[in-house]
Amino acid sequence: MLIEMHCHTREHSACSHIGALELIERVFAKGLQGVVFTDHHFLWDPLELARLRRQAGVPDHFLILSGQETCSAELGDVLIYGARETFARGTPLARIRQSAPDAALVWAHPYRKQRLPTAAKLNHPLLDAIEIFNSNHTVRENSRGLCDWHRHRFTAIAGTDTHGADYAGLYPTIFDHPVKTIDELALEIRRGRCRPFFKEIPRAGSKSQVTEVTFGAKGQDEVRERIIIQTLDSSYKWRSAERAHKIMAAIAAQGFSEGRFRVPRAIDEDPATRTLIQQGLRGKSLFDKLLKAPVEDGQHFVRLAACWLARLHNGRLQLTPAGEFAEREQKRLENYVKRFREIDHPHTRRAEEIMERIAAEEQRLGVEQPELLIQGHGDYHPKNIFIGQDNLDNPNTLFVAAIDFESSFRLPPAFDVGCFLAQFRNQFFRHPQVLENCPEAVFLDAYLEHRETPAADFLRQVELYRARTNLGIAAFLIKVGLGDSADLWRVLVEAEQALTMVDGASSGQLPEAGAG
Missing domain, CATH: 3.90.1200.10 (Aminoglycoside phosphotransferase (APH), C-terminal lobe)
Structure with a gap:
């Protein structure tokens, strides 16, 4: 099942500009099988969710669930799936776990604002998963999350962190088995039977490690984010590739960024890891x-x-x-x-x-x-x-x-x-x-x-x-x-x-x- 795991509604999150009904419609049109509202420190009433389902007219198999996003004392924002109570800002993770032992706790957008989470925090004993893809991450931050997931092999999810209509459902999570309730969803996360939905293809590169990554489902509008991640294995190769990266960026700025004649957009570069990211x-x-x-x-x-x-x-x-x-x-x-x-x-x-x-x-x-x-x-x-x-x-x-x-x-x-x-x-x-x-x-x-x-x-x-x-x-x-x-x-x-x-x-x- 493909599910949008992180989104905010205008009704219960002051930062959001999209209503719950439109959010459901947008996610359903994207080809996903469910949506989980994660408003800040708020849980939707099941009766309200049932009313939204009737208004949206989506099939019975389409999930409409509610979790919450809480600002924890230790790690900042955490997504909580399966708790029966809301938690105030600054609540310690231990207190959340004690009150909701069967809930799934997921560290939300841990790479945002160029943060570099340590291996110890990524494997925190009270966490069940890490959100490695998020629209509030930069492309570099999403790619760092991908690398850390491969390196440390923790359970990971993706979440769009939707606050507007244009990008709803962009970063879904795929579950290996069908779920029907928030409790079943939490159990699947805790058992590690889910992962971000994306396509990752190693490509030929004699001078580097090259990976093409495509995020999300196609949907009706066919808009999916594609990036090429290139990691160079020597300083000499890095200098040559970085030079080409800058030339490409300069040519794009001269009218080759869109339209009929283009070059791939140069997105980011990280000299510390000798990594270049460009548009796929x-x-x-x-x-x-x-x-x-x-x-x-x-x-x-x-x-x-x-x-x-x-x-x-x-x-x-x-x-x-x-x-x-x-x-x-x-x-x-x-x-x-x-x-x-x-x-x-x-x-x-x-x-x-x-x-x-x-x-x-x-x-x-x-x-x-x-x-x-x-x-x-x-x-x-x-x-x-x-x-x-x-x-x-x-x-x-x-x-x-x-x-x-x-x-x-x-x-x-x-x-x-x-x-x-x-x-x-x-x-x-x-x-x-x-x-x-x-x-x-x-x-x-x-x-x-x-x-x-x-x-x-x-x-x-x-x-x-x-x-x-x-x-x-x-x-x-x-x-x-x-x-x-x-x-x-x-x-x-x-x-x-x-x-x-x-x-x-x-x-x-x-x-x-x-x-x-």
Whole structure:
């Protein structure tokens, strides 16, 4: 059973702005099976609860019960389920337990206002459970409650602490067995047969522990809170991830926080535990979407991805130092070739020649067109682009969002475009129907249509960075033990072909991008 365990009514809690009848209706509409009023130092009369049931018209199986919230002497606010009397502010826990030996005592919102409850208090002998999720916790505080629950393995519940209509039923508790009365509910808590209702999914993360958490039930409005919790295992990795976190927050502030073009919202960071929290996205990567999308939809998704990138580049943001890209780029190119040398790969010399050509061209661009450098994504490809929809019944709520900003620098805009085109071909090489349905012109034309004043030699630069990305893909294949694969040969050839196009553009053989 899903039950809202912590809510306040306008009738008996001065802090609440929602009436009991509307609260019942909201919780029922959310798909829950019951609600427990927990007004401050007050217990509802059973006859009043019966009257509310008749007015609400909810089914007989929907529970409408009453507990109370009391401010205890030792721990502050405590939820009490199953007592027959109310308790005044400042009552000691021992006195409550003595008067109501069969009641369940739950520490309410113990992490609120950045409190850090000790293990001893979380396992207090007079407590039956801890409320780890609460709308009066920040996201960081809810995540700390989650971590402590996993670490100390106490009984936990969730409670919305509802005081208004908009968020009623957001943090329900699930009970393993059906209950019908407040006494049965208290017994289930005391026996540990309940837990917060949420979905927790570990995700791939080579540099960190990453968990996606979704709170609550879907309900009719489909509004559920999703967060990504990332905990880094070293100071070096923390600095890189924190840098990306700040870049993402700055981009969001420039018009990418909502609407059709977005980045995940940077919610919180905790240097002490090297933990970052960001908004979770409802949707799938562009890569996954294109594997199953009809041709028209797939091309629409690709055009949206191109528009996202053009919008970022049009902002001409300058969030990181101007010289950082050139410094990092030279090291990365050298590391790519180093992987060939380390295994004495037969194509080492070809990789060296490709790298030397790329480095020389990049150096020339940096000298001749230093004004090109604007904040880019740095690793823009189908697996780092999400397609989502806020409301599945409304296609106008479709959005595109980019993730993973650890490679974001001030760089030439053509870098991101060349990276996308090379990675698109490589990622879908085993899925030729996608390459056929979504030729690269779909992306490139949409980008150029929405890009403000690209460089005169923009297409030449795109080919340069296509070659550079293919060299990086080849080095990655060596890293994962695929140095002898046909794919490595293919991407090296494609890098050489792209550089030939660069030469062709120098000779006037490649059309140039116009302004607009």
